[in-house]
Amino acid sequence: MEMAQRAAAAQSYRLPEIFNDGINDQVNGWDSDANNTINNWFDVCKEYRWRYQFILDRNYYFANQLNSLSIIFSSVLSIFSGFKLWQNSLNFQTASNIVMLISNTVIAGITTLSKKYIDDSRNEKMRTFIENMDKFIGVIHSQAMVAPIYRMDSSQFIKSNISTYTDMMTTCPNLSLSEYILAKEKYKEYLEKMDQNKINE
Numbered sequence: 001m002e003m004a005q006r007a008a009a010a011q012s013y014r015l016p017e018i019f020n021d022g023i024n025d026q027v028n029g030w031d032s033d034a035n036n037t038i039n040n041w042f043d044v045c046k047e048y049r050w051r052y053q054f055i056l057d058r059n060y061y062f063a064n065q066l067n068s069l070s071i072i073f074s075s076v077l078s079i080f081s082g083f084k085l086w087q088n089s090l091n092f093q094t095a096s097n098i099v100m101l102i103s104n105t106v107i108a109g110i111t112t113l114s115k116k117y118i119d120d121s122r123n124e125k126m127r128t129f130i131e132n133m134d135k136f137i138g139v140i141h142s143q144a145m146v147a148p149i150y151r152m153d154s155s156q157f158i159k160s161n162i163s164t165y166t167d168m169m170t171t172c173p174n175l176s177l178s179e180y181i182l183a184k185e186k187y188k189e190y191l192e193k194m195d196q197n198k199i200n201e
Contacts, residue, residue, distance in 0.1 A: 045165075
């Protein structure tokens, strides 16, 4: 829940209704088709940005949890290693060897699992993708903040930005199937929560 809230907070603004009101159609080419194109870009980018932010936050969360577990088991291992130097009891030696074996196995498992979440290269790609999405959403948002008469011509705006949009959609960082499904479900829950908040206001 906390990860979803952080991702939601990072992407809570919406495209102003001026792109949907039908006012001043045809001014600088901003007819319904141009408006629909920009709205579709905005909605898709907002969803993708939210999904990747959610997965990135999730990766960091699990990485921190696994790191804490690794420290705990490493500490246990150090304690038993110290006791082994002072205890000559055969039973204690046997028990400590078993505990140390289990701890080593757990630490190895944690290390292997953590690599899934502490993949600096993959996480950096997601961070870069999110930053690019933020910039592109900002470009769209800047056009939406002014009346059509003051905007760039719609054809010029779309043509100058379509390659950026296409590149981002075709070079998205890879997500596993489980990550994709989870992020999609969480985004749906986020939208439902936002709609519910609107009803309650």
